[in-house]
Amino acid sequence: MKTVFDRPHALCDVPLHYCPGCTHGIVHRLVAEVIDELGVEGKTIGIAPVGCSVFAYNYFNCDMIEAAHGRAPAVATGVKRTHPDNVVFTYQGDGDLAAIGTAETVHVAARGENITIIFINNAIYGMTGGQMAPTTLPGQVTTTSPYGRDRKIQGNPIRVCEMLSTLDGTALAARVSVDTPKAVINAKKMIKKAFQNQLDGKGFSIVEVLSTCPTNWGMSPTDALQWLRDNMIPYYPLGTYKDIDAQEA
Amino acid sequence: MTTTMIFAGSGGQGIQFSGKQIAKSGMYAGYQVTFLPSYGPEMRGGTSNCTVVISDEEIGSPSVVSPDIAVVMNKPSFEKFAPRVQAGGKLFLDSTLIDLTTDREDISVIPVPATTLAEENGLNGFSNVILMGKIIKETGLFKYEDFVEYLVASIPPAKAALIEKNTKALELGYNYTV
Amino acid sequence: MAKKVLMKGNEAIAEAAISVGCIHFFGYPITPQTEVAEYLAKRLPKVGGLCLQAESEVAAINMTLGAAAAGTRVMTSSSSPGISLKSEGISYIAGSDLPCLIVNVQRGGPGLGGIQPSQADYYQATRGVGHGDLRLIVLAPSSVQEMASLTAQALDLADIYRMPAMLLADGALGQMMEPVDFSAFPKRDVPEKTWATVGHNNARPHNIVNSLYIDPQVLEDSVKARYQRYAEVEKNEVQYEEFMTDDADIVLVAFGITARICKSAVTAARAAGIKAGLLRPITLWPFPKDAISAAADHAKALMSVEMSMGQMVDDVRLAVNGKKPVYFYGRTGGMIPSVEEVTKEICSLANAL
Structure with missing residues (x-):
């Protein structure tokens, strides 16, 4: 009998710890499929963050480094600059990438480091149990914005792709979602492009994936997907904010 | 035998260059040497000083309070270091820029109008080298010919045009008498 | 050469x-x-x-x-x-x-x-x-x-x-x-470096560089x-240098640039008839505690000299373990102690012993 669906080789055969309905699992799979399709597992080094995906080092079959909170882009720089022929990617959440690691994120893009960042934006701190993130929406209730995020008190969310698209070092900044099968197919296309860019030496590529956190949002998985469509996508419009290929063409 | 020296003046007078050149010459001549500069904001226009120790044995402290020799090129440096020179020591000064005197009789005060000599001989900016000439003459730390060789050796090829002025200034100071 | x-x-x-x-x-x-x-x-x-x-x-x-x-x-x-x-x-x-x-x-x-x-x-x-x-x-x-x-x-x-x-x-x-x-x-x-994350090249299991161990027993073991x-x-790997410590009554302990100053001060104190010596730790960790303990066996007192308010002196005291008195002299804030002032400290300590 012909196998039509299987675990990608780049994904380890271990149970993932993610909550039911969390979209981390989908994105893990997409990254692993891309690594398989490009045939680069043997030369890839992944950098795991601090956040819900902290254990990503146990899930990806390539060599992995666990970084301090927010520092994955700096660690990736150290690896890539001393091993330019390897493929280096970071996998980071919104607190890691857009709060404590903002400086590292901006400067890795400004330098045009030839690496790939997979950025999971679920508008909340998942690992520590639902606190306000830099991407938490105005009015959104979290354990540290219990009356809803008030712009006057907690400030405004950061649109990462828009911000990084202004930097000359950025080759690709795209925001995708994984809320529908069609969106998943498109997300994989962009993730593959972000890795291919690195293989082609084009410079810094980031794919932001809008994700759900049913547990900390306090919703069922299907309600969470609908909440993402109704609230996150309007604030964080999907699309490609910068693509040097498109600019050249 | 250990000789301790302090060079002091204003930023831009070549204080650090003089100290470094004496230290480097000491090294070439086979001595142990240390060169300890003042550093930080004073490098850029304020007072500048450095300490040089030359010895035929292992050097302990590279920092010196009372030197055997002080070379001063502005008034504040004269005021600071004239009282500190060891009894029996030597105080070299640019007498064009410093019209102060000390009542110390236990040290040799050696005034050289280095800035005037430099101006009169088309050697603006080389008053520190003129003073170095006098130091070589009065201290006997190095043979004159050797020191010229060390000085020329430390001028990079890109600045070869400066060799003539340096050697001229050194000679002027070496032969200067009151 | x-x-x-x-x-x-x-x-x-x-x-x-x-x-x-x-x-x-x-x-x-x-x-x-x-x-x-x-x-x-x-x-x-x-x-x-x-x-x-x-x-x-x-x-x-x-x-x-x-x-x-x-x-x-x-x-x-x-x-x-x-x-x-x-x-x-x-x-x-x-x-x-x-x-x-x-x-x-x-x-x-x-x-x-x-x-x-x-x-x-x-x-x-x-x-x-x-x-x-x-x-x-x-x-x-x-x-x-x-x-x-x-x-x-x-x-x-x-x-x-x-x-x-x-x-x-x-x-x-x-x-x-x-x-x-x-x-x-x-x-x-x-x-x-067989543990390095350089890509497994499909030739070995993946290497993981990590400092996270959620299970406390595993963390304790690591x-x-x-x-x-x-x-x-x-x-x-302990390294240190001794200078005139063999017969020294007063052993200075100092590292780095301060040790240079102390060496000159020891020489000056010897010239004044005081049996001083210097033990210079080259490795601060591992600390040369055995050497300092041995020095304390024959010296009358030790003195840690530092460009701080007294930090290494704690390690000197631990090494001496009460056998002999341990003194401290230091300058801080960017002040470098002079040979003269350290020599003076040695002399006044010698007088007090």
Whole structure:
């Protein structure tokens, strides 16, 4: 009998710890499929963050480094600059990438480091149990914005792709979602492009994936997907904010 | 035998260059040497000083309070270091820029109008080298010919045009008498 | 003998690192260590290496971590306030069992402090650089020659024991010039880095460089395994220098530039008929406690001399363990003790004994 669906080789055969309905699992799979399709597992080094995906080092079959909170882009720089022929990617959440690691994120893009960042934006701190993130929406209730995020008190969310698209070092900044099968197919296309860019030496590529956190949002998985469509996508419009290929063409 | 020296003046007078050149010459001549500069904001226009120790044995402290020799090129440096020179020591000064005197009789005060000599001989900016000439003459730390060789050796090829002025200034100071 | 060159201490660190194959550097400018980066920025591109100026000390130490994880011989350097920023990364490097060299050209603190030389980061280097149970190998040069030779040694030691090593210098050593000979660094065998994350090339299971252990039993086991290596370092790698300690009544203990001053003071005190000596720790961790304990057996008193308010003196007291009185003399904030004032301290101590 012909196998039509299987675990990608780049994904380890271990149970993932993610909550039911969390979209981390989908994105893990997409990254692993891309690594398989490009045939680069043997030369890839992944950098795991601090956040819900902290254990990503146990899930990806390539060599992995666990970084301090927010520092994955700096660690990736150290690896890539001393091993330019390897493929280096970071996998980071919104607190890691857009709060404590903002400086590292901006400067890795400004330098045009030839690496790939997979950025999971679920508008909340998942690992520590639902606190306000830099991407938490105005009015959104979290354990540290219990009356809803008030712009006057907690400030405004950061649109990462828009911000990084202004930097000359950025080759690709795209925001995708994984809320529908069609969106998943498109997300994989962009993730593959972000890795291919690195293989082609084009410079810094980031794919932001809008994700759900049913547990900390306090919703069922299907309600969470609908909440993402109704609230996150309007604030964080999907699309490609910068693509040097498109600019050249 | 250990000789301790302090060079002091204003930023831009070549204080650090003089100290470094004496230290480097000491090294070439086979001595142990240390060169300890003042550093930080004073490098850029304020007072500048450095300490040089030359010895035929292992050097302990590279920092010196009372030197055997002080070379001063502005008034504040004269005021600071004239009282500190060891009894029996030597105080070299640019007498064009410093019209102060000390009542110390236990040290040799050696005034050289280095800035005037430099101006009169088309050697603006080389008053520190003129003073170095006098130091070589009065201290006997190095043979004159050797020191010229060390000085020329430390001028990079890109600045070869400066060799003539340096050697001229050194000679002027070496032969200067009151 | 190879020809010596007159060099700044900071430059000697840089050149020595290159000479033992450390051609990757990540740093951030701060006085008084900036010449390390400036020198490397000029030299490394010419030897196939890289000097990258990071956006912060925090980023620089994490770039260092990344390069070390990928098996590269790598270093970073800074001065006191910058080391505080790096301390997070240093803890992760220690917890991930990664070798690298961290240079601290100390200046006065706390806070922004000053830019003149200091030794007030002794506690930080030997006790508190980063959270958790961890040690750094800490080497304390006291000449420009040692700025070079101990840099070379530190890189070997880091690789051998798979842990970070620190060169603890100060602004005076960084800025001063002395003749240096780069020809004679003894090379040690260093193990192959089979653990490095360089891509498994489909030839082995994936390597993971990590400091996270959620199960406390597993974490305790990993820390204990690391401490067994630390015990090996303590057994094998202690270095110190003794100067006129054999018959000394008063033994000074001092490291770095302060030890130079103390050497001159000991000589001056001897000339005045006082039997003084100096024990200079070259490794601050592992600390030469046995040598100090032995010195305490025959001396009447010991005195720790430091450019701080008294930090190493704690280790001296622990080593002496009450056998003899231990005194302290120090200057801080960027003030360098003079030979004259240390000599005076020795004389007044001799009178009191």
